[in-house]
Amino acid sequence: MEAKMSKFFDSVGSFFTGGDNIPWCDRDIIAGCERDVAEAATEEHKNDSMMRLSWALVHSRQPEDVNRGIGMIEASLDKTTSPLQTREKLYLLAVGHYRNGNYIRSRQLVDRCLEIQPDWRQASSLKKAIEDKISKDGLIGIGIATTAVGLVVGGIAAALARKK
Numbered sequence: 001m002e003a004k005m006s007k008f009f010d011s012v013g014s015f016f017t018g019g020d021n022i023p024w025c026d027r028d029i030i031a032g033c034e035r036d037v038a039e040a041a042t043e044e045h046k047n048d049s050m051m052r053l054s055w056a057l058v059h060s061r062q063p064e065d066v067n068r069g070i071g072m073i074e075a076s077l078d079k080t081t082s083p084l085q086t087r088e089k090l091y092l093l094a095v096g097h098y099r100n101g102n103y104i105r106s107r108q109l110v111d112r113c114l115e116i117q118p119d120w121r122q123a124s125s126l127k128k129a130i131e132d133k134i135s136k137d138g139l140i141g142i143g144i145a146t147t148a149v150g151l152v153v154g155g156i157a158a159a160l161a162r163k164k
Contacts (some may be wrong), residue, residue: 021125022095025059050076051088058096070096087116091123098126103134 033053040046050072057069073089073096080086094109107130113123 022098022129023059024061025056027060027062030056030060030065054089054092058092058099060099063100066096066099070100083116087113087120087123090116091126094123094126094130098130098133103130106130107134 030053033049033056036049037046037053040049054069054072054076057065057072060066060069070093073093077086077089077093080089090109090113094106094113097103097106097109107127110123110127110130113120114127117123
């Protein structure tokens with residue numbers, strides 16, 4: 001019984017905190033990736049460094065970093081030749097849009113990833129996090145609307161009661 005209660009409270013806690021398993025990236029890692037890009041000796045090394053920097057940016061806690069990462073990935077997406085690279089970039093774009101709260105766009109991108117590789121667990125996990133967030137936002141919206149209607153009805157009832 002105690003295990004069930006603990007699981008219940010964990011799920012309620014993750015509902016309010018938006019618990020997902022997507023890692024965060026610190027500013028010092030981003031700075032290191034930027035140095036790697038600047039010091040890249042070959043085009044191949046520079047492309048690899050740019051991918052690591054893009055990954056770090058979309059996993060940042062800073063919205064401006066996330067937006068920068070999205071821009072970098074979008075700019076490089078049409079230069080991608082392999083399906084694996086396309087899948088990786090689409091996934092990073094999905095993470096970036098998820099971090100920005102654009103869940104619909106994130107879900108579209110992760111669906112494209114899953115078209116390329118249907119059994120990719122990382123993309124499936126992100127899709128579940130997106131759908132959980134969309135559901136949670138919908139429930140919160142319904143709760144706010146219900147509260148607002150209740151307040152209006154209560155106000156009208158109080159006003160009518162005073163008139164009598």
